[in-house]
Amino acid sequence: MVFILWIIYRPKTVRAHVTAVFPSVFTLTSNSTLVYNFTLHVSIQNPNRKVGLYYDDISAEAQYDSIPFGLVYKFPPFFQHKRNITVFPLVFVGRAFGLRSVQKKFEREKREGWFYVELKICTKMRLKIEFVKVGRYSPEIDCAVKLPVMANGSDVKFERSECDVDKF
Structure with a gap:
């Protein structure tokens, strides 16, 4: 049954960006000690x-x-409608x-003006085809983010990062 629905509807992989x-x-x-707040x-x-997509679990x-x-850890579950874009904030505060x-x-990246941070997002989702929820998928989203160095009074420039989505 699931295979037949997959063949008929041919679901496409989600796309993700750090905007x-x-x-x-x-x-x-x-x-x-790394002190961070971004x-x-x-x-x-x-x-x-x-x-449609049901996101049962998201952690980053x-x-x-x-x-x-x-x-x-643990965003609340949500449903993403067809041909829809959902934007959510990820707040990182703490010390390592x-x-x-x-x-x-x-020190090298600080001189260059960018810190290269990797973002790993793990999800658990199900597909909604017509009135049926099918499958359990755990796509992993990997993003390479260029975090700008904060200089006193300078404008922060950011380059949008495209992310890789695996295991869909």
Whole structure:
């Protein structure tokens, strides 16, 4: 049954982008503690004409030099209608200790004006085809975000980041 519905409706993979960044703090202290406070706006697009999406679970993790430092856990479940874009904020606030290994990379990126942060979003979803909910999918969304260095009084420029979606 599921295979027949899949063949008939041919659901397309969602698309995701980081559309805005609002940094306020991203610094490495002298004792190798990363202090961070920033918000990323992520848009997820459902490109399907005949398929709605139930997101049962969404969690996000930020990484710097492949070291996890921030976790946003458990967004409330929601339904995404056909051919719809949903934008939601991911707020990362906290401290990560013992990051001595990233000191050189941090200083280099600070001089360049951008910090390269990886964003990993894990989801659990189901498809809604007509009146039927089918399948259980766990797509993973990976985004490479260029977090601008905050300079005193300067305008923050941001480059929209396209994300990779796997396992749909």
